[in-house]
Every structure is written in structure tokens, then in C-alpha cells.
Amino acid sequence: MLQYKIADRLIPAGEGDTAQVVVLERAxxxxxxxxxxxxxxxxxxxxxxxxxxxxxxxxxxxxxxALAQREKGEAGPxxxxxxxxxxxxxxxxxxxxxxxxxNMADHAIWKHPASPAQVxxxxxxxxADGDGAxxxxxxxxxxxxxxxVLGEKLDGLSERMLPLRKxxxxxxxxxxxxxxxxxxxxxxxxxxxSKTETLAFxxxxxxxxxxxxxxxxxxxxxxxxxxxxxxxxxxxxxxxMQLLTVVTTIFMPLTLITGWYGMNFPNMVAIHWKYGYGAxxxxxxxTALLLLWLCKKKRFL
Numbered sequence: 001m002l003q004y005k006i007a008d009r010l011i012p013a014g015e016g017d018t019a020q021v022v023v024l025e026r027a028x029x030x031x032x033x034x035x036x037x038x039x040x041x042x043x044x045x046x047x048x049x050x051x052x053x054x055x056x057x058x059x060x061x062x063x064x065x066a067l068a069q070r071e072k073g074e075a076g077p078x079x080x081x082x083x084x085x086x087x088x089x090x091x092x093x094x095x096x097x098x099x100x101x102x103n104m105a106d107h108a109i110w111k112h113p114a115s116p117a118q119v120x121x122x123x124x125x126x127x128a129d130g131d132g133a134x135x136x137x138x139x140x141x142x143x144x145x146x147x148x149v150l151g152e153k154l155d156g157l158s159e160r161m162l163p164l165r166k167x168x169x170x171x172x173x174x175x176x177x178x179x180x181x182x183x184x185x186x187x188x189x190x191x192x193x194s195k196t197e198t199l200a201f202x203x204x205x206x207x208x209x210x211x212x213x214x215x216x217x218x219x220x221x222x223x224x225x226x227x228x229x230x231x232x233x234x235x236x237x238x239x240x241m242q243l244l245t246v247v248t249t250i251f252m253p254l255t256l257i258t259g260w261y262g263m264n265f266p267n268m269v270a271i272h273w274k275y276g277y278g279a280x281x282x283x284x285x286x287t288a289l290l291l292l293w294l295c296k297k298k299r300f301l
Contacts, residue, residue, distance in 0.1 A: 001022070001023065001024055001025060002021075002022070002023040002098055002101060002102070003017075003019035003021070003022050003023075004019060004020065004021040004022075004101065004105060005017060005018075005019065005020055005021075006020045006021065006114055006115070006116065006119060008109055008110050008112070008114075009104075009105065009108055009109045009110060010101060010104050010105035010108070010119065011105070012105065019087070020086065020087050020088065020116055021087070021088045021090075021101065021116065021119055022087070022088070022089050022090065023090045023092050023097055023098050023101060024089070024090065024091050024092070025092065025093060025095070025098070054181065054184050054185075056188065056191075056192070059084065059085065060082055060083060060084045061082075061083045061185070061188065061192055062080075062081065062082045062083070063080070063081060063181070064078075064079065064080040064081070065077070065078070065079050065080075065081075065177060065178075065181060066078045066177075067127065067174045067177060067178075076094070076170075076174070077092075077094045077096035077097070077127060078092075078093060078094045079091065079092050079094070079096065079097050081120065083116060083117060083120055083192075084116065085115075085116070086116065087116050088116040088117075088119055088120050090123075096127065097123055100123055100126035100127070100129075101119075101123065103126070104119075104122060104123075104126070108122070115194070115197060117192075117193055117194075117197040117200070117201075118196070118197055118200055121185075121197070121200040121201055121204050124178065124181070124182065124204055125204055125207070127178065128174075128175070128178060128207070128208060128211060131171070131175075131211055132211070132214075134171070135171070135211070135214050135215060135218060138164060138167065138168055138171075138218055139218060139221070141160075141164055142164065142218065142221055142222055142225060145157060145160060145161055145164075145225055146225050146228070149225060149228050149229050149232055150228075152232060152236075154229065154232055154233065154236070157229060158229070161222070161225070161226060161229070164222065165219070165222045165226070168215055168218050168219050168222060169219065171211075171215045172212060172215040172216060172219055175208050175209075175211040175212035175215055176212050178204075178205075178208035178211075179205055179208035179209045179211075179212050181205075181208075182201050182202070182204040182205025182206075182207075182208055182209075183205045185201040185205075186198055186201040186202040186205055242300060245300070246295050246300050249291060249295065250288050250291045250292060250295070251288075253287045253288075253291070254284050254287065254288060257280065257283065257284055257287070258284075261280065
């Protein structure tokens with residue numbers, strides 16, 4: 001459990017201090033001292049705790065935020081929160097909020113004392129911190145894949161593309177949830193927040209919306225590359241079928257000739273001629289060359 005006081009920065013609360021920010025790691029963990037009005041029972045419980053939602057109560061706002069995993073095998077942040085005028089209570093079994101607040105306490109110094117709402121807004125911003133670089137990295141990977149597709153380097157490309165498309169989908173889901181949360185908090189307005197706090201949530205919602213737009217653009221870009229890849233696969237298959245058709249066309253008359261003379265009827269032309277074998281070989285070679293020339297002339301090869 002982490003407990004902080006709020007001044008011009010986050011300060012770890014000592015024994016007997018009244019904490020303004022409390023982070024619980026388990027739902028059954030009891031906080032020490034909470035400001036008046038803060039109540040652990042206000043947080044969403046059970047399965048509802050991990051369903052993205054926001055509830056407006058008398059003098060407080062509670063809700064939860066379940067973000068998508070960014071990498072395969074990595075659990076996404078899941079946070080339940082209760083926000084009062086004098087305090088912020090968090091249930092963070094994933095550890096994401098605890099890490100962000102610890103970094104904030106170590107490095108962040110503010111010009112003016114912050115409120116619990118402003119600390120919560122900075123926490124939300126921390127959940128998307130560094131995502132601009134993550135999206136640029138995804139875009140660079142897509143550009144490399146596009147170059148491989150255009151250069152017909154198709155082997156193993158689907159194995160590289162599918163994890164990237166899934167990652168972009170997870171990021172798009174995350175930014176959508178953050179954008180919706182910021183918009184709902186900003187719309188709460190004067191009923192719960194000061195003008196400064198409302199502007200902070202509006203700014204966060206706009207930033208999350210921009211990240212969502214960038215992720216949507218990358219998803220469309222990935223879909224275009226995938227369609228180009230599928231078209232390149234179809235072209236490759238058509239080339240193989242075209243080659244097989246040409247080979248079949250060349251050898252079909254030769255098969256007819258060999259099958260015809262394989263019947264061995266006694267009155268067949270040139271069957272007892274001493275130059276018959278050579279003549280048939282010349283006929284087959286001439287037929288094959290003629291068909292090959294016709295295929296090249298028609299640009300089948």
C-alpha cells in the first residue's frame with residue numbers, strides 16, 4: 001500500500017498522517033487513515049471493477065479503467081478509483097498506478113500545490129506516456145513491411161505482420177478508453193471540479209483522442225499493406241499457374257505423337273523406316289520450339 005500527501009509534489013505520508021492519495025494493491029487491503037468522506041466501498045467491486053465505467057455519486061466520482069495489454073503475455077493496467085475533493089483512492093492490482101505515482105513523487109515538482117483531481121489527471125497521462133514513440137516505431141515497422149511487399153520479399157511476411165496488427169489494435173482500444181474517460185471527466189464540469197481541473201481533463205482527453213487517431217491511421221495503413229501483400233501472393237500464384245499452363249501446352253502435342261506411335265500397328269507410316277526414329281525426334285523438337293516461340297510472342301513467358 002502506498003500513501004501520499006499532496007503539496008508542490010507528492011510526499012509519502014508518514015505514520016499518523018492523513019493521506020490524500022492512497023493506492024491499494026489488493027481489494028481486501030484496509031487503508032490506514034483516509035480523509036473524511038473517502039470510503040473503500042465506493043470503488044467498483046467484483047467483475048464490475050474491470051469493466052470500463054464511470055459513476056457520479058454525492059460529492060465523489062468512482063469508476064474503473066481496464067486497458068488492453070500492449071505486448072503478448074503482458075497484463076494490461078487495471079485500475080479502480082474513487083475521487084473526492086480531498087482525496088484519491090486507487091485499487092491497482094496491476095502495479096501500473098503504483099509505479100507512475102512513485103516516479104511522480106521522485107521527479108515531479110509543481111509550481112502550485114496540486115489537487116487530488118490534478119494528480120489523477122497526471123496519472124492518466126502517465127498511462128499513455130511514451131506512446132508517441134511507440135506509435136512511430138510501429139509506423140517504421142509498417143514502412144519496412146511495405147518495402148518488402150513492393151520488393152516481392154514475401155517469405156515470412158505474414159508472421160511479421162500479424163503481431164504488429166494485433167499490437168496496433170490493442171493500442172487503439174486503449175486510447176479509445178482513455179479518450180472516453182477524459183471526455184466524461186471533463187463533462188462533469190463545475191459540479192465536481194474547478195475550472196483548472198476541468199481544463200486538465202479536457203487536455204488529457206484531447207491528447208488521448210490524438211493518439212487514437214494516430215493508431216487508427218496505422219491500422220488503416222496496415223490493412224492497405226495486407227491487401228497489397230495478398231495481391232502480391234495472388235500474382236505469384238498466377239505466374240506459377242501460367243508457367244504450368246505453358247509447360248502443359250508444349251508437351252501435349254509431344255504426348256500425342258508418342259502415344260500415337262506407341263500403338264505399333266503394322267501399316268503405320270515410317271514405322272519400319274530406318275530414319276523413322278530420327279524423323280520423329282526432329283518433329284517433336286520442331287513442335288516444341290514452335291509452341292515455345294508462340295508462347296513468347298503472346299507474352300505468356
